[in-house]
Amino acid sequence: MNYKLNYILHLADNALILGHRLSEWCGHGPVLEQDMALTNIALDLVGQSRSLYQLAASIQDEGKTEDDLAYFRDVIDFKNVLLVEQENGDFAQTILRQFLFDAYNFHLYQKLLKSSDKQLSAIAEKSLKEITYHLRWSSEWVIRLGDGTEESNRRINEAIEALWPYAGELFIPATYELEAVKEGLGVDSASLKELWSTEIKNVFDEANLEVPEESWVQKGGKNGIHTEKLGFLLAEMQFLQRAYPGQEW
Amino acid sequence: MHHITTKESIYKLLEQVFDPEVPVLTILDLGIVRDVILGKEVLEIVITPTYSGCPAMDMIEVNIKAVLQENGFEKIKIKTILSPAWTTDWLSEDGKRKLLEYGIVPPMGPSKSKRALFASADAIQCPRCNSAKTEMLSQFGSTACKAQYRCNECLEPFDYFKCH
Numbered sequence: 247m248n249y250k251l252n253y254i255l256h257l258a259d260n261a262l263i264l265g266h267r268l269s270e271w272c273g274h275g276p277v278l279e280q281d282m283a284l285t286n287i288a289l290d291l292v293g294q295s296r297s298l299y300q301l302a303a304s305i306q307d308e309g310k311t312e313d314d315l316a317y318f319r320d321v322i323d324f325k326n327v328l329l330v331e332q333e334n335g336d337f338a339q340t341i342l343r344q345f346l347f348d349a350y351n352f353h354l355y356q357k358l359l360k361s362s363d364k365q366l367s368a369i370a371e372k373s374l375k376e377i378t379y380h381l382r383w384s385s386e387w388v389i390r391l392g393d394g395t396e397e398s399n400r401r402i403n404e405a406i407e408a409l410w411p412y413a414g415e416l417f418i419p420a421t422y423e424l425e426a427v428k429e430g431l432g433v434d435s436a437s438l439k440e441l442w443s444t445e446i447k448n449v450f451d452e453a454n455l456e457v458p459e460e461s462w463v464q465k466g467g468k469n470g471i472h473t474e475k476l477g478f479l480l481a482e483m484q485f486l487q488r489a490y491p492g493q494e495w
Numbered sequence: 496m497h498h499i500t501t502k503e504s505i506y507k508l509l510e511q512v513f514d515p516e517v518p519v520l521t522i523l524d525l526g527i528v529r530d531v532i533l534g535k536e537v538l539e540i541v542i543t544p545t546y547s548g549c550p551a552m553d554m555i556e557v558n559i560k561a562v563l564q565e566n567g568f569e570k571i572k573i574k575t576i577l578s579p580a581w582t583t584d585w586l587s588e589d590g591k592r593k594l595l596e597y598g599i600v601p602p603m604g605p606s607k608s609k610r611a612l613f614a615s616a617d618a619i620q621c622p623r624c625n626s627a628k629t630e631m632l633s634q635f636g637s638t639a640c641k642a643q644y645r646c647n648e649c650l651e652p653f654d655y656f657k658c659h
Contacts, residue, residue, distance in 0.1 A: 279632050279633040279635075279643060280633070282633065282635050282636065282637065282643075283633055283634070283635035286635035286636075286639055287635070289546075289548035289550070289639060290546060290547055290548050290639065291548070292548050293544075293546065293547030293548020293549065294547045294548070296547070296548075297547060297577065364578075365577075367578070368576070368577040368578035368580075369577055371577065371578050371579070371580045372544070372547055372577040372578070372580045372581075373547060375580060375659060376546060376547060379634055379635075382634070383634060383635070495553075
């Protein structure tokens with residue numbers, strides 16, 4: 247049963263942490279329309295994480311709520327990939343992080359539609375409609391920046407250099423993922439690599455960007471070994487519930 | 496339990512519950528009420544969210560309960576289901592008309608796959624001057640369900656309730 251809980255938490259943590267990162271853009275976007283796009287996507291992701299945390303809480307069956315799972319776990323309990331906790335950086339870095347993740351998430355959720363767990367496949371059905379918009383938006387921006395001005399091209403290349411080492415972790419399955427695959431609940435993340443690579447290559451080609459060589463990979467997030475950045479993120483995100491436990495709207 | 500006991504009369508009451516973000520639409524216009532189950536003791540209303548993170552859902556739940564309680568129902572359960580996922584195809588014709596009158600262009604055509612990158616944006620007429628010379632500013636608007644457009648004829652910006 248533990249693999250099931252861990253698998254759902256992994257999906258939920260990816261969505262919440264990336265959603266929170268994007269929410270940091272609120273009021274700071276480069277133009278109003280893109281500020282709204284960033285926060286719309288944040289809202290979708292936080293909403294998806296709520297559904298997943300509710301499912302996790304029901305699997306856990308200890309009377310905990312979605313809020314307990316989001317606000318009262320510490321760094322080592324979070325199972326998100328390192329990519330999503332990376333800082334926003336400039337707009338190019340935020341866009342690239344989003345694109346690398348969206349391209350993965352899109353194919354993952356498409357396969358999750360066939361999960362043996364009815365609730366998970368229902369969440370996937372709902373989320374996939376939203377993720378499709380996300381991928382379209384981030385793809386368009388990668389192309390705009392890559393094929394834009396000298397400066398935008400330089401910045402997106404810097405983002406590729408900074409974030410590429412974090413992409414590989416997506417395709418290295420954790421033990422709970424492998425067990426979830428065996429039970430028909432989850433998707434073998436290694437099997438998504440080819441679909442993902444094609445997605446990246448098509449967009450990079452159009453953006454005049456080169457796909458970097460396979461290289462050394464930063465990993466650990468799926469098993470709770472995070473970069474130093476997650477602690478600062480949680481400190482801000484969890485502050486209110488830590489200081490005033492149980493507060494509600 | 497109140498004397499009203501038919502499903503139709505419950506639906507009639509639900510016409511009093513409006514979408515807090517698009518206040519011209521009732522939750523029935525939106526197509527988010529999936530079922531009404533009259534139990535012996537509990538009245539169950541089954542709803543589905545438009546978008547996963549739609550902040551209006553919590554408020555809609557509170558408002559459904561309030562309307563039903565005012566009409567004598569005590570035990571009310573709101574159940575949320577995700578599948579089948581909500582689509583703009585479920586917006587009522589009356590709802591689409593109300594949207595347009597309100598200045599929001601209703602979704603054009605059936606919900607379709609938006610998989611194709613750079614699929615051309617839907618051709619949308621300006622709700623104010625009816626010009627077809629409009630352009631999409633962003634797929635993401637002031638709420639999750641809307642995209643931002645601009646009319647190049649009368650120069651007014653407007654919202655489009657996007658196909659989903």
